[in-house]
Amino acid sequence: MEPASVIEALGALAQEHRLAVFRQLVQAGDRGMPAGAIATALDIPNSSLSFHLTQLRNAGLIEQERQHRSLIYRANYPAMNALLGYLTENCCAGSGCEAESACEITVIEGKSA
């Protein structure tokens, strides 16, 4: 994962509504959710939500699929993985991660994606 993508992803999540949207989609799991349901659940005007969904999609954190009249949105777990992987990599790679002061998080799989 390239630094520019990381910044985009972090920036996408660094916003109240977008973090809420992403959490909602993560909880929805593979079924995903239509835009309207998200708007209702989080009480966000349609146009505003659409703006945020676009941001999240540009950052690669969510995916879109048309289903009949609705657009279903889904969290992109691999992208989330890659982001966390990058952060832990940067946390642990350069310094002594064995020390108690350093981070103690391990990526089990998919460090580079």
Add this chain to the structure above:
Amino acid sequence: MEPASVIEALGALAQEHRLAVFRQLVQAGDRGMPAGAIATALDIPNSSLSFHLTQLRNAGLIEQERQHRSLIYRANYPAMNALLGYLTENCCAGSGCEAESACEITVIEGKSA
């Protein structure tokens, strides 16, 4: 970790220079680095760097300590841990994390901080 703090931390890292600064400090480890050295290493004007260091400090991601004439900055590993913990928590808690489509990252220690 509260959502507001998470957003602040993500926002702090979602910026080219600040991500670079944070990485630099992570690599520097417990020794830390004086502001001037960071400015030189990353080629950022002093006043700009100072602005970014303040942002990172407000987000709780780095710490400051005066040492003679210099101000030493250090990465705050527990804060980094807490952030990653929150993200993984949100990734795995609500949905079936056992599935291959879900995330496969595990926090070994310090999930809540």
Add this chain to the structure above:
DNA sequence: GCGTCATTTCTAGACTCATCGAAGTGAGGT
């Protein structure tokens, strides 16, 4: 084809963020 529903794109306004030179502050040396 037409009306309707779900959603996006357009648009404009308010607000926040990033930049960096210049001036200010605080710690040491002499």
Add this chain to the structure above:
DNA sequence: ACCTCACTTCGATGAGTCTAGAAATGACGC
């Protein structure tokens, strides 16, 4: 006391973001 060095705060400017109503698009049933 004075000077210098390391760094921060001030201030102004330009760029980008968030918001949300109104208009446009695309899909479906009849």
